[in-house]
Amino acid sequence: MSSTLLEVTRASHEEVERFERLIVKDLQTEPATNRDRLHQSHRVRNMIEQIIDTTHKLVDIYEDKDGARKDEIAALGGQTATGTNVFSAFYDRLKEIREYHRRHPAARAIIDTGDEYEQLLKEEPQIEFSGEEGSGRYLDLHELFNEYINSKFGEPIEYTAYLNVFSEPQKIPRKAKTTRRYLEYLQKLLEYLVYFFERTEPLQDLDRIFSKVTSEFEEEWTLGKVEGWENNGQENGSAPENHTVIDLDYYSTAEELMVVGPEKLKEALGALGLKTGGTIQQRAERLFLTKNISLEKLDRKHFAKGSRKPEQNSVVATSHVGDVKEIALLEAKIRRLCDLLDETIVRTRENVEKKQALTYEEMEAEREEDDVQAESESDDEDQQIYNPLKLPMGWDGKPIPYWLYKLHGLGQEFKCEICGNHSYWGRRAYERHFKEWRHQHGMRCLGIPNTKNFNEITSIEEAKLLWERIQERQGVNKWRPDLEEEYEDQEGNIYNKKTYTDLQRQGLI
Numbered sequence: 001m002s003s004t005l006l007e008v009t010r011a012s013h014e015e016v017e018r019f020e021r022l023i024v025k026d027l028q029t030e031p032a033t034n035r036d037r038l039h040q041s042h043r044v045r046n047m048i049e050q051i052i053d054t055t056h057k058l059v060d061i062y063e064d065k066d067g068a069r070k071d072e073i074a075a076l077g078g079q080t081a082t083g084t085n086v087f088s089a090f091y092d093r094l095k096e097i098r099e100y101h102r103r104h105p106a107a108r109a110i111i112d113t114g115d116e117y118e119q120l121l122k123e124e125p126q127i128e129f130s131g132e133e134g135s136g137r138y139l140d141l142h143e144l145f146n147e148y149i150n151s152k153f154g155e156p157i158e159y160t161a162y163l164n165v166f167s168e169p170q171k172i173p174r175k176a177k178t179t180r181r182y183l184e185y186l187q188k189l190l191e192y193l194v195y196f197f198e199r200t201e202p203l204q205d206l207d208r209i210f211s212k213v214t215s216e217f218e219e220e221w222t223l224g225k226v227e228g229w230e231n232n233g234q235e236n237g238s239a240p241e242n243h244t245v246i247d248l249d250y251y252s253t254a255e256e257l258m259v260v261g262p263e264k265l266k267e268a269l270g271a272l273g274l275k276t277g278g279t280i281q282q283r284a285e286r287l288f289l290t291k292n293i294s295l296e297k298l299d300r301k302h303f304a305k306g307s308r309k310p311e312q313n314s315v316v317a318t319s320h321v322g323d324v325k326e327i328a329l330l331e332a333k334i335r336r337l338c339d340l341l342d343e344t345i346v347r348t349r350e351n352v353e354k355k356q357a358l359t360y361e362e363m364e365a366e367r368e369e370d371d372v373q374a375e376s377e378s379d380d381e382d383q384q385i386y387n388p389l390k391l392p393m394g395w396d397g398k399p400i401p402y403w404l405y406k407l408h409g410l411g412q413e414f415k416c417e418i419c420g421n422h423s424y425w426g427r428r429a430y431e432r433h434f435k436e437w438r439h440q441h442g443m444r445c446l447g448i449p450n451t452k453n454f455n456e457i458t459s460i461e462e463a464k465l466l467w468e469r470i471q472e473r474q475g476v477n478k479w480r481p482d483l484e485e486e487y488e489d490q491e492g493n494i495y496n497k498k499t500y501t502d503l504q505r506q507g508l509i
Helices: 005-027 034-063 068-076 086-103 114-122 142-149 159-165 180-200 206-223 254-260 262-272 280-291 313-340 342-356 360-380 402-407 427-435 437-446 460-476 497-505
Strands: 413-416 422-425 486-488 494-496
Touching: 005 034, 005 068, 005 114, 034 114, 142 159, 142 180, 159 342, 180 206, 180 313, 206 313, 254 262, 254 280, 262 280, 313 342, 342 437, 413 427, 422 427, 427 437, 437 460, 486 497, 494 497
Parallel strands: none
Antiparallel strands: 413 422, 486 494
């Protein structure tokens, strides 16, 4: 019966094999759109999770901690409490089966449920994306961008520039990163990137990726080679010398401690909860007291009002190092995720640059067009269009006539290096692209004005050479005072500036 442990084991193995075949069958189908790819990945992910759950149940059965499996196998062999009797075991099992069907008269034999499993391949898992994310094609970092530009560790830049720098936190000055607000910013950024990555790449194992990142980070941190935090760790595990913790072992007197400056002393005293006022000498003497006297034994008059309970110097240093290490590890994880999402980041930047060149009406029309296209894809996904020549689709969603394809030369490919080696099919699209946003952005990056002089120029080297020649030609037409400025002598003779000064120098004028 299905209630027996061995039958459960057999059914579980069968279920695992069915899911494995379904995964292979699903992955053999090439998704037509990004939406189909996401649905396929999430379907496979769900089936893998079911396989894992079923496998865990099988492991528990085979471990047989309660001995139920062993007893059931022994019962099949006719081993009972009174001894070995195959016939009595057989009739006992037959009696159990008849009793089961007497109590459950509506029970039927299990029929192959392959059709039910096949329905899993038609499922469309619900995946939530915001309007800016475009079904997983783009990132939506506007909230984090606002936090970045309104913080001390950030700078007032455009959103497109932020898309270039958010993946490089190691370039932010170290002094600006040792704050609680920066730590919270990194946690929010990592949380969003993880959430986006899990929705767009569900088949990736993030735990394994982060485990590898953490192990590499620990090695680099021990050696002091973490990017952006070089020489921050020490072999003995003591606090690094930074703007809030000063290693007093390097100083033998308070006078020597004055060399670090009043601001460093003030920050170090504040980190220990001590008074930060007074002259530089008074600050140095107050801080130097903590070298040989623990904070618990230090006179209360040296502490600031409302300060926390005195703690050991090493405890303060250790907590600070812990915060710094946590920040550095978050940066390492963010860099790794940004490497995996590099294509999405580039696509997001291109989409933002494209939108900046559109009006509000054009943006709304484009958004409506995307919605209509998505609906048409879902309605017509079962209809296969016969297109052996792979002709472009017309306005009605069907391949254009072959004669029209040949008339416009759509089989001819034009590549533009300035546009990032983007391909344009047909002469008309090629000529039109010189005025479009992609080519204009590429010329702007090269520092060259996009004028008619550069039409038909697609190579970066040719564009630079032509721009140099134009600049040289413009230099010939400039005003040259030594040759064009005129001078008149006492007799009324006209000379240019160079000739006049030469004759005057010779005493002839």
